[in-house]
Amino acid sequence: MPIQLFVPTFRVDECLSEIRECLEKGWTGLGFKTVALEEAWCKYTGLPHAHFLSSATVGLHLAIRILKSEYGWQDGDEVISTPLTFVSTNHAIAYENLHVTFADVDEYLCLDPKDVERKITAKTRAIVYVGLGGNTGRWSEIVEIARKHNLKLILDAAHMAGTRLNGEIPGKEADAVVYSFQAVKNLPTADSGMICFRDAAHDERARKLCWLGINKDTYARTSGKGAYKWKYDVEEVGYKYHGNSIMAGIGLVQLKYLDQDNSYRRQLAAWYDTAFKGHEDRVLPVPVAPGCESSRHLYVIEVAARDELLMALNDCEIYPGVHYRDNTEYRMYGYDAATCPNARRLSESILSLPMHLRLGHADVKQVTEVVLKYVKPIN
Template sequence: MVDMKKIKVAEPCVDEKEVDAVKEVLLSGRYASGPKVQEFEEKFAEYIGVKYAVAVNSGTAALHLSLASINLEPGEEVIVPAMTFFATASAVIHQGGIPVFCDVDNNYCMDPRDLKKRITAKTKAIIPVHLYGYAANMRDILRIAKEHDLKVIEDCAQGIGTEIDSRKVGQFGDCGAFSFFATKNMTTGEGGIITTDNEEIAKHARVLRSHGMTNRNNHEFIGYNYRMGEINAAIGIIQLEKLPEMNRKRIENSEYLIENLKDVDWLVIQKHPDNVVHSYFWCPVFVNEEKIGMTTKELREHLLEKGIETRHRYNEPLYKQKALSKKTICKHFCPNKTIDYDAEFLPNADNYSGKMISLPNHPKLKKEDLNYIIQVIKQIV
């Protein structure tokens, strides 16, 4: 029997290799961005299959610099999915742009059919999100972007290792933005990275991440302190080496849970085509509250009582967040523009939000843990 309250929903996979890598940096006396960062960038670019990678200190910074590097101007619009982490929209606002929300499809990613309806003369870019580790429909999104001459920034924060037709996400758009937060498929503690084949985007991002400096004394742009440090990069180098095996195990765990829970009538399991490799940042399931006869919150509380943690994010579409209310956003960020999301309604985003949970699927789980999760869920009537 599994000990109660021992099955965590996420857990970093680190050992003495990361400890030794950090120790090496500490003893070197070189802590700011340097050779470890450069090595990590080169290896990550090779892993994704792009020419350039620019390491930064968070996934949010990667999104912000990506928008700055495609020259998003104040007042220009960027289309983002309504169901994702807040940074996808807030990065647009910090760059002076206006987020325009798009509905999601049955796999919880940007719906290309709704995307077409959101394009206006002010639209500059699209940010598809590879939510939960599943790949957005890049074929249709890229086709629409080409038809309207729009930039595409892939939000790959949850998609490290996700593939479409044997190509990793982060190489399809003008650039990709990744996160290495502690719960992600690999971590640097905190950190992010931009991937691109565009030399100008890479150059611009490198300058902007370090106060807009082109050398020690000259500031060509108003930049930011978004640099990744040597300690974070050292961890990242080791984690990247481990990533294929960590992802293999994460996928194996997720598919085992899905196979054994597919007949539970109150759970809706995500389906995906054979040409997509799902990296399963989450093992996402949709809770049919009517069939189970309890709320998603009550279900999570029941599972926690049985010792099973779950993830539960995006309880409402982004356009319902208080920070994006007309009173707040127009006062603090866009005083000369009229932005009003109060009447916004996107049916899929509204339906899925608050009813998605993730079951534990991290690489440290044992088969007995997975069997216990399955047993507890199947006992719920």
């Protein structure tokens, strides 16, 4: 039977019960379930605000849009980001006519604080930090750099649902934290996300921007006493970015099992670690940072002749992935090509092995045996 990289697991009956309630009430859009999930997410994470969105990508755009306008950033100002990420991280910066300055990554595949500090200029306004695979990397050092240089800080936590650092959900130090609940993430829906601003005023503005700039969403206009409050103002040009109650209902179910599911992912990772122990001349698993209890969205290894190994695995009906291609290889970000040599090297040598709840020990054993059979020595 083929072994896929990602296969989401849903508690189908519980999810259908949540969806049924939405259908029976006749309220499937922004409303009672989105509010419930926002409250549950704040309780779970300890973050002060949470707004449910249609995707993490729109959350990143909102974070950049709001911080740019609130703090008077100009077109062409710089935001430091990673080249080793899904392209939406950096597109969100480009959407607002800001310049993406790429800093290199470290052994955790996260931003290298030393290179971040080297890349800061008089035009730098913010840092976007990606916790790749659920790893926290050197997050605390990045926080200190942001404070030292008075830079805004956004945590792209698309892979980090449930990650903890020294026992705490990271991100309280950030100006905004953005999570993904896309179909194959650790807390899967069909597609949705969450943005968590530190500042209440930013959270309030995000809610308006998500609903086309309208100052009262439909749910707010119907939840009070009296007739439907049809009259509202449109305070600025906004977007249709908010989430809906169908996705939120699924999210409420998935959240109940998030820590349990992540614990099993860490067990899968431990099985991989054990199998690869003693084979460091051919397979180098990407380490988890000290103090990090990773969500383990990914299990990444560094190998030689990566593409050959990938094809050999495919021939055995094992389907890994690559997270990610160095973004400076894309035409639009090619101006920074060769400025992040570690990211470029890793982009050509990393491989993400299957990591999902339907895998068992026998599956991990099969994957690792095939990897060790075909992988070449690292020079």
